[in-house]
Amino acid sequence: MAAIIETEHLTKKFKHLTAVNDLNLTIEEGDTFGFLGPNGAGKTTTIRMLTGFLKPTTGSVRIQGHDVFRDSKKAKEHIGLVPDMFGLYEVLNADEHLRYYGTLYGMGDREREKEIDRVISLVDLDERRKSKIKEYSHGMKQRLVIAQALLNNPTLLFLDEPTVGLDPKGAYEVRNIIKSLAKEGMTIFLSSHLLNEVQDLCRTVGIIHYGILIKLDTINNLTKELQLQKGNFINIELATLKEKFIKLLREMKGVEKVFQYQNNIKVQVKSTELVSDLVSNLVKNGGKIKSVTEMKPDLEQIFLSLTEVKKA
Ligand SMILES: Nc1ncnc2c1ncn2[C@@H]1O[C@H](COP(=O)(O)OP(=O)(O)OP(=O)(O)O)[C@@H](O)[C@H]1O
Numbered sequence: 001m002a003a004i005i006e007t008e009h010l011t012k013k014f015k016h017l018t019a020v021n022d023l024n025l026t027i028e029e030g031d032t033f034g035f036l037g038p039n040g041a042g043k044t045t046t047i048r049m050l051t052g053f054l055k056p057t058t059g060s061v062r063i064q065g066h067d068v069f070r071d072s073k074k075a076k077e078h079i080g081l082v083p084d085m086f087g088l089y090e091v092l093n094a095d096e097h098l099r100y101y102g103t104l105y106g107m108g109d110r111e112r113e114k115e116i117d118r119v120i121s122l123v124d125l126d127e128r129r130k131s132k133i134k135e136y137s138h139g140m141k142q143r144l145v146i147a148q149a150l151l152n153n154p155t156l157l158f159l160d161e162p163t164v165g166l167d168p169k170g171a172y173e174v175r176n177i178i179k180s181l182a183k184e185g186m187t188i189f190l191s192s193h194l195l196n197e198v199q200d201l202c203r204t205v206g207i208i209h210y211g212i213l214i215k216l217d218t219i220n221n222l223t224k225e226l227q228l229q230k231g232n233f234i235n236i237e238l239a240t241l242k243e244k245f246i247k248l249l250r251e252m253k254g255v256e257k258v259f260q261y262q263n264n265i266k267v268q269v270k271s272t273e274l275v276s277d278l279v280s281n282l283v284k285n286g287g288k289i290k291s292v293t294e295m296k297p298d299l300e301q302i303f304l305s306l307t308e309v310k311k312a
């Protein structure tokens, strides 16, 4: 796969503050990338440089091989941006708003109207396209901004904390749009401080802390890494839990620890391949099993363990 974003030693200083510090980042085409970091970590500053709106102090950005500052027209053809803050002309309706931007992008009338229909339906605003923006909910406004970002058919979409301030339904709708765009092959660069959102939407994550990229990997690899560190856990839920089950499991080869709570047995094992042996042993001894789950660490545990490591 080819790289769609490549940065080299990307750095932004504001007087004495280094907001982004020597960022070397490569994102593959078609990836869904979650850019995680607390408030003030440098997410927005990075996005502004990647999209060509803010000049770095040093370093470079290439989008689909084009330098975003030296070859900005070619680079920007690939980019859609949903910024963290946006101004909308509230007296316009969605159609008029998009028409304004379509004209600004230099689209011909027919192409523009066709694209407007496409993006309006993509963000599910068909029924309200003739209503004034000032009558829109926050969620509808956010969806309109996404439509605007998609108008010039980008292959790479940046979204800077797109669900902040939305209610659960509004956030759910925005996430669904992102999911369907990703499914169609669009590269997604999603900045967020919501771990479950990134877990839900992204394949790869980068964690930025005080302007420094402290981790860059797939969620899958990070999960495995943490499992290696902390162990593999299997949860077995039983109809009734008998003392002998605990003893039985403790004596099995490959079982490291056994905990119990309510009708569940939590087993730490050397390898998850042991699951079928655990289950058959329990069944053979009269255990009625309701469910078996491999307990994988989630992004929250990964994030906490990484910041823990950093402190130590
Ligand atoms: N134009 C500016 N002038 C001076 N300092 C700035 C400017 N823009 C950002 N900063 C500083 O750079 C640092 C990174 O800010 P940035 O907005 O990139 O963080 P962020 O990760 O997007 O945070 P948030 O989650 O709050 O949106 C912060 O300390 C911020 O105060």
Ligand SMILES: [Mg+2]
Residues within 6 Å of the ligand: 043, 044, 045, 084, 160
């Ligand atoms: Mg920000």
